[in-house]
Amino acid sequence: MIAQDAQSPQWAKKKFLHDAKVHVQDTGHRTFVQKALGGYFLSRDAQKARYRDWEQARDAASLAKWSAVNRLDELLPLFVANFEANGGQVHWARDAEEARRIILDLVREAKAKAIIKSKCMTSEEIHLNAALEKDGYGVIESDLGEFIQQLRGEPPYHFVFPCMHVRREEISELFGKFLGTPPTNSPEELTMIARRHMRQLYVDADVGITGANFLVAETGQISITENEGNARLTAALPRVHISLSGIEKVVEHLDDLAVLLPMLATAGAGQQMTCYNTLYSGPRRDGECDGPDEMHLVLLDNSRTAILADPEQRDSLHCIRCGACLNVCPIFKNVGGFTYGTTYQGPIGSVITPHLRGLSDWNHLSAASSLCGACSDVCPVRIDIHHHLLHNRRNAARTVPNRWEKFGHQIFVIVASRPWLFAAGGAIFRHTLGMLKRLPVPLLRDWLATRALPAAPRKSFRQQWRQAGKDSL
Amino acid sequence: MKAAVDTIAAGGMSARDTILLRVREALRLPAPMPHFKSLVPSGGSDIPSPHAGGSSSAGHAGLAILPLDVARPWLPDGGDTPESQLAILANNLEKLRAQMHRVADLSAAADFVLSLARTRDWHRVAYHGHALVEPLLAGVPCATYRVDGADAFDKSALEHCDAGITACDAIVAQTGSILVSSATSGGRALSILPHVHIVVATLDQIVSTLGDALHAAKHRGAGRMPSMLSFITGPSRTGDIERILVLGAHGPKELILILVG
Known part of the structure; x- marks a missing residue:
């Protein structure tokens, strides 16, 4: 990933177009991912039904994040003061x-x-593992999905379900190769292999690295959400606990979590609550029998303040990384997670990546959308995701105007403002529509390769209108 | 504007000051309120923009109670009476595949733990010093390990235990969550490292909602919370392999709640 950053300016777009083409044609992959998501949709809907009013709960969640993000100037220092008062160190x-x-x-x-490390997308964003390994430190991903991806040498496919594209047979083979275990077809047995492998590693590790889902300003606690218990172990057994978090994860009140934790679970994985939701406020206290001697929190900006400076898209910092928008996105489900080439895939990734890594290289993601709005509909904190994709398109057109597009619009203006020319153009178009596919224009040919053109009507709209007028008289 | 901030930053500003300056600069332009479908602000007045009137905290007092009081009727029901709470809790725990065992008193609870230790042939059980926990260890036919005993905590010893027995801070009916903490549940590892986690609690520890549990924790802590508070919702689980649910990923495979009273 780091190496790719230095490549030619259009590499990201070229890679996207190439990979999208490959994945869209891979129906096996598509069917597999769809099937894996089938259970998610069922359980998500069942859990949503338990809310007495899901839509109003979304308002509450959205307001909790809105009021925190818009007062970050006040809440971030408050959080840090309280976290330090609890004995934690902030960097x-x-x-x-x-x-x-x-x-x-x-x-x-x-x-x-x-x-030992528990799942942390922010660490993927900064390519932490590669940096640690380059300096000679071994680092083990303890989340099962991340562990599998680490062994495969791949980044996460989906920022909540990292290995949802991998078949159990492949995992069995992978474990056989790296851990020497016998082949098995059972997800349960495969999970137990990882469990047994990891237990001694928790005991032996002297540094544990985790992410953070929320930073609670009024109490100075960090909140970590997980299902497996690996983050709990990572923050319990090693002598030093390091947590890495973006600055936008602040919420003001502990009470806010009463809304945000269950909604994160329901939207993200179709659960009423994720299995472990844990609040940490510093290292082991006097009188506590275990826990780390030191707790460090690294607060990362990395262009988050650039998003904050854009009032129109500031709400994209409300994101709680539930991944619901990926699961419903027709683009994600067709092109798959790797095609994006980003840390954060799917609709929300397409919105924030141009801010994090540059609009000129990543604007093509704004077009990776059908603008159906399914992402905005499911977002538990009501981020206006699909409109932000349009905002990015507009901003890109302002900063890097596309000359051909501009030229095309100018021609259209000339034609459309002269009725005789419009009629003449229409007549030519009606008669040549069938030949378009054969024209030697590469862009047109690519576009038409997967699309069936409608048959041209024999008469223009204006002819039909005149005809209808006569008939009705 | 960003350029201006970075110019100042180049003059030897700390990362902290640079980021906080960037944040302040960024927030000079107010963001519109999201389009809410239904919001009922407290007091019936419109919630002003956070930057109304110049002071960034202006008009925000009403938000402080929002999730707990205003959002409460929108979230899943946690029950209003002890009976309804118990019923919702039992239903949730069953769906989560956690076990709930009700007993009349601590001696009945001890009998239950004894029978578990016998039938499962446990070799060593871990626990911590607590009025609800210690009586349960009285008759167990195997070795025990107290995590907060006179000797320093030994993580390898705990790793070799078959089960861990803890008390808890609260039990949340709404979500079937058990709130443990480093202060009341024997530190951090006891409730997560052994293969089986047994929680012993009294009926009056059941609360209706997550908000109630968080509220109580905040007041109990009185400015000095335990270093870890954890909502445990069922046994450890994963769906990472083909989105198929498997219990016992890294934490306990079994979660057994003993309710006394």
């Missing part, structure tokens, strides 16, 4: 490079021999 990172350096320094100071 500020302007960008990915600074965050990597801070964490490497902490790991070095801790004289770490073994590092």
Whole structure:
């Protein structure tokens, strides 16, 4: 991923178009992902039905995030003061490079021999594992999905379901190759293999790295949501706990979690509550029998303040990374997670990636949308996702105007403002529509390759209108 | 504007000051309120923009109670009476595949733990010092390990235990969650590392909603919360392989709640 950043300016777009083409034609992959999501839709709907008013609950969740993000100037320092008062240490990172350096320094100071890590998309964003490994530190991803992806040498396919594209046979083969276990076809047995493999690693690790889902300003606690218990173990057994979080994860009140935690679970995985929702406020206290001696929190900006500076799209910082928008997106379900080439896939990734990594290289993601609005409909914090894709298109057109598009519009204006020319153009078009496919225009040919043109009507609209007028008289 | 911030930043500003300056600069332009379908602000007045009147905290007092009081009737029901709460809890725990066992008193609870230890042939059971927990260990026919005993905590010893027995802070009917903390449940590892987690609680520890449990935790902590508070909702689970549910990913495979009273 880091290497790719240095490639030609259009590499991201070319990669997207190429991979999309490959994946769209791979019906096996598509059917597999659809089937995996089938159970999610059922359980999500069952859990949503338990809310006495899901739509109003979305308002409450949205308001909790809106009021926190719009007062970040006040709540971020409040959170930090309370977190430090609890004995935690805060480190500020302007960008990915600074965050990597801070964490490497902490790991070095801790004289770490073994590092265990629980799922953290922000660490994917800053390519932390590669940096740790480059400096000679072994790091184990403990979340089952992330562990599988680590062994496969792939980034997560979906930021909530990292290996949802992988078949059990492939996992069995993978475990056989790396852990020497016998082949099995049972998801349960495969899970137990990972469980047995990981237990001693938790005990041996001296540094545990986690993410954070929420930072509670009024109490100075960080909240971590997970199902497997690996984050709990990661924050319990190693001597040093390092947590990495974006600055936008602040909420003001502990009460806010009474809305946000169940909604994250329902929207994200179709659960009433994720299995473990844990609040940490610093290292082990006097009188507590276990827990880390040190707790560090790395607060990352990495262009989040650029999104904050755009009032129109500021609400994209409300995102609680539930992944609901990916699961309903017709584009995601067709092109798959890897095609995006981003840390955050799907609709929300298409909105924020141009801000995080540059609009000129990533604007093509704004077009990876049918604008159906399914993403905005399911977002538990009411982010106006599909309109933001349009905003990005508009902003891109302002900063990097597409000359051909402009030229096309100018021609259209000339034609459309002259009725005789419009009629003449229409007549030519009606007679040549069938030949369009054969024209040697590459863009047109690509577009028409997967589309059937309608048959041209014999008469123009204006002819038909005149005809209808005569008939009705 | 960003350029201006970065110019100042180049002059040796700390990362903290740079980020906070960027945040302040960014928020100079107010963002519109999201389009709510239904919001009922407290007091019936419109909620002003956070930057109305210049002060960034202006007009926000009403939001403080929003999730707990205003959102309560929209969220899943947690029950209003002890009977309804118990019924909702039992239903939730069953769906979560956690086990609930009701007993009359602590000696009946001890009998239950004894029978578990016998039938499952446990070799070592971990626990912590607590008035509800210690009586349950009285007759167990196997070794025990107290995590908060006189000796320093030994994670390898705990890893070798078959089960961990803890007390809890509260039980949430609404979601079937059990709130444990590093203060009342024997630290951080006891409720997550052993293969079986047994929680012993009294009936009056059941609360209706998550909001109630969080509220109580905040007041109990009185400015100094335990270093860890965790809502446990069923046994550890994963769906990472083909989205198929498997219990016992890394945490306990079984969660057994013993309700006394």
